[in-house]
Amino acid sequence: MSIFARRVATFGTTVFTEINALAQQYNALNLGQGKPDFDTPPDIVAHLAQAAQDGQYNQYAPGSGTASLRQAIVDHSARFYGLDIDPVKGVVVTSGATEGIFAAILGLVDPGDEVIVIEPFYDSYVPNILMANAVPVCVPLHPPTWTLDPAELQAAFTSKTRALILNTPQNPSGRVFTMQELSMIAELCIEHDVTVIADEVYEHLLFDSAQHIPIATLPDMFARTVTVSSAGKLFSATGWKIGWVSGHPDLVDGVGRAHQFITFAVHHPSQEAIAYALNLPGTYYQSFQSMYATKRQLMLDALAAGGLKCLAPQGTYFVMADYTDVFDGTPLEFTRYLVKEIGVACIPPETFYSQEHASIGYGYARFAFCKSDALLAQVKERMATFRP
Ligand SMILES: Cc1ncc(COP(=O)(O)O)c(C=O)c1O
Structure with missing residues (x-):
C-alpha cells in the first residue's frame, strides 16, 4: 500500500523545482517562476x-x-x-x-x-x-x-x-x-x-x-x-x-x-x-502598467534575437514562445538546452496541460518577464547567441 493518500499520490515534484535547480547550477538568468526580482514599493x-x-x-x-x-x-x-x-x-x-x-x-x-x-x-x-x-x-x-x-x-x-x-x-x-x-x-x-x-x-x-x-x-x-x-x-x-x-x-x-x-x-x-x-x-496603476510595457518590449526583443516567435502578450507578465524554427526537440529538451548552453531558464508547458492535450503545447516554452530591465537586456544578449 502506498504511504501517500490516494488524493496526492499522482502529484509529483513540479518542473519548477528542477528548472530552478538547473538555473542555479548553470548560473542562468531565471525567467522560470513568475516572481519579481525587484522589490515591493x-x-x-x-x-x-x-x-x-x-x-x-x-x-x-x-x-x-x-x-x-x-x-x-x-x-x-x-x-x-x-x-x-x-x-x-x-x-x-x-x-x-x-x-x-x-x-x-x-x-x-x-x-x-x-x-x-x-x-x-x-x-x-x-x-x-x-x-x-x-x-x-x-x-x-x-x-x-x-x-x-x-x-x-x-x-x-x-x-x-x-x-x-x-x-x-x-x-x-x-x-x-x-x-x-x-x-x-x-x-x-x-x-x-x-x-x-x-x-x-x-x-x-x-x-x-x-x-x-x-x-x-x-x-x-x-x-x-x-x-x-x-x-x-x-x-x-x-x-x-x-x-x-x-x-x-x-x-x-x-x-x-x-x-x-x-x-x-x-x-x-x-x-x-x-x-x-x-x-x-490612479497614477500608481498607470505607472505599474508602463513599467511592465517596457519589460514586455525587452522580452519581445530578446525572443526575436533568439529567433523565437510569439503572440505578444495582451496581459500578464508571461509569454509563450514558439521555438520550433530554432530547435528540434520536446519543450523539456529545449528548456534544458537553453539553461545549459545559453544561460536562460524558462518553463516547459507540460505542467500547464492535462495529459490528453499536452501535445498542443509542444514547441512552446513559457518565459516570465517580471524581472529587472537590466536582467532582461542581458537575456537579449544571451538569446542572440542562440540564432542558428
Ligand atoms: C493565474 C494565477 N492564479 C493564481 C496565482 C497565485 O496567486 P497568489 O500568489 O496570490 O497565491 C498565480 C501566481 O502565479 C497565477 O499565475
Missing part, C-alpha cells in the same frame, strides 16, 4: 513595518479579513469596474489567490461534480479539483492565437458540470479574453447553471488597448461568479500571500465556510499595508 513596505510595530496587528486577524482591507477591496471593485460588493458578506481575504481558488472549489463544488478548466492552466487548479474529489474537464486554447473553439467548449458542459475556472488575463498564454469570448462563456454557464470561479490576479497587467472585463460584470453573471484576486502581482509582493475572493454573498458564504478551516485568518500586518496600497491613486 517602499511606501507599501513602510505601512507593513508600521503595522507590525503598532502593537494592534500582531495577533489573529478576523477570519474573513480586516475591515479596512475588505473595504479597500470593494472600493477598488467599484472604482475600476462599477461593481457593488458587500464589504461584510461579499469578501473573504485568503492566503494568496492560491488559497482563494482552493477554498472556492471546496466551498462550491461537490464530490463527483465536473469542473471545466481552460488549458494551458495555472498549475494548482487540477490538483485542487482532484483534492475536492471532483472531476476536471479540460478545454484547450489553440495556439498561435490562444483562442477557444466554441464547439469544444460547448461539448465540455454536461449535466454534472458545477463550475468553470476562468483565468483572464491568462497565465501562461498572455491572452486577455474579449467581450465576445466572455459572453459566449457566460451564456453557456447560465444555460447549464454553472458557477464561475474567475481568477483575475493579473487584472491590472494589461498592454496596448487590452481591457480587462470581469465576467461578474456581464448580465446575470454577478449571482453566479466568485472573483479571485491577489496583491502579489499588483504590488510586487508575492511573498506576502494576500489574496481575496469577492462576489455575491451567497457564494462567498460557501468560500468562507471552507476558508475558516483551511487557514482561518491570514497575515494581519500585511492586510493593513495592502488596504493602503489598493487605495493608491
Whole structure:
C-alpha cells in the first residue's frame, strides 16, 4: 500500500523545482517562476513595518479579513469596474489567490461534480479539483492565437458540470479574453447553471488597448461568479500571500465556510499595508502598467534575437514562445538546452496541460518577464547567441 493518500499520490515534484535547480547550477538568468526580482514599493513596505510595530496587528486577524482591507477591496471593485460588493458578506481575504481558488472549489463544488478548466492552466487548479474529489474537464486554447473553439467548449458542459475556472488575463498564454469570448462563456454557464470561479490576479497587467472585463460584470453573471484576486502581482509582493475572493454573498458564504478551516485568518500586518496600497491613486496603476510595457518590449526583443516567435502578450507578465524554427526537440529538451548552453531558464508547458492535450503545447516554452530591465537586456544578449 502506498504511504501517500490516494488524493496526492499522482502529484509529483513540479518542473519548477528542477528548472530552478538547473538555473542555479548553470548560473542562468531565471525567467522560470513568475516572481519579481525587484522589490515591493517602499511606501507599501513602510505601512507593513508600521503595522507590525503598532502593537494592534500582531495577533489573529478576523477570519474573513480586516475591515479596512475588505473595504479597500470593494472600493477598488467599484472604482475600476462599477461593481457593488458587500464589504461584510461579499469578501473573504485568503492566503494568496492560491488559497482563494482552493477554498472556492471546496466551498462550491461537490464530490463527483465536473469542473471545466481552460488549458494551458495555472498549475494548482487540477490538483485542487482532484483534492475536492471532483472531476476536471479540460478545454484547450489553440495556439498561435490562444483562442477557444466554441464547439469544444460547448461539448465540455454536461449535466454534472458545477463550475468553470476562468483565468483572464491568462497565465501562461498572455491572452486577455474579449467581450465576445466572455459572453459566449457566460451564456453557456447560465444555460447549464454553472458557477464561475474567475481568477483575475493579473487584472491590472494589461498592454496596448487590452481591457480587462470581469465576467461578474456581464448580465446575470454577478449571482453566479466568485472573483479571485491577489496583491502579489499588483504590488510586487508575492511573498506576502494576500489574496481575496469577492462576489455575491451567497457564494462567498460557501468560500468562507471552507476558508475558516483551511487557514482561518491570514497575515494581519500585511492586510493593513495592502488596504493602503489598493487605495493608491490612479497614477500608481498607470505607472505599474508602463513599467511592465517596457519589460514586455525587452522580452519581445530578446525572443526575436533568439529567433523565437510569439503572440505578444495582451496581459500578464508571461509569454509563450514558439521555438520550433530554432530547435528540434520536446519543450523539456529545449528548456534544458537553453539553461545549459545559453544561460536562460524558462518553463516547459507540460505542467500547464492535462495529459490528453499536452501535445498542443509542444514547441512552446513559457518565459516570465517580471524581472529587472537590466536582467532582461542581458537575456537579449544571451538569446542572440542562440540564432542558428
Ligand atoms: C493565474 C494565477 N492564479 C493564481 C496565482 C497565485 O496567486 P497568489 O500568489 O496570490 O497565491 C498565480 C501566481 O502565479 C497565477 O499565475
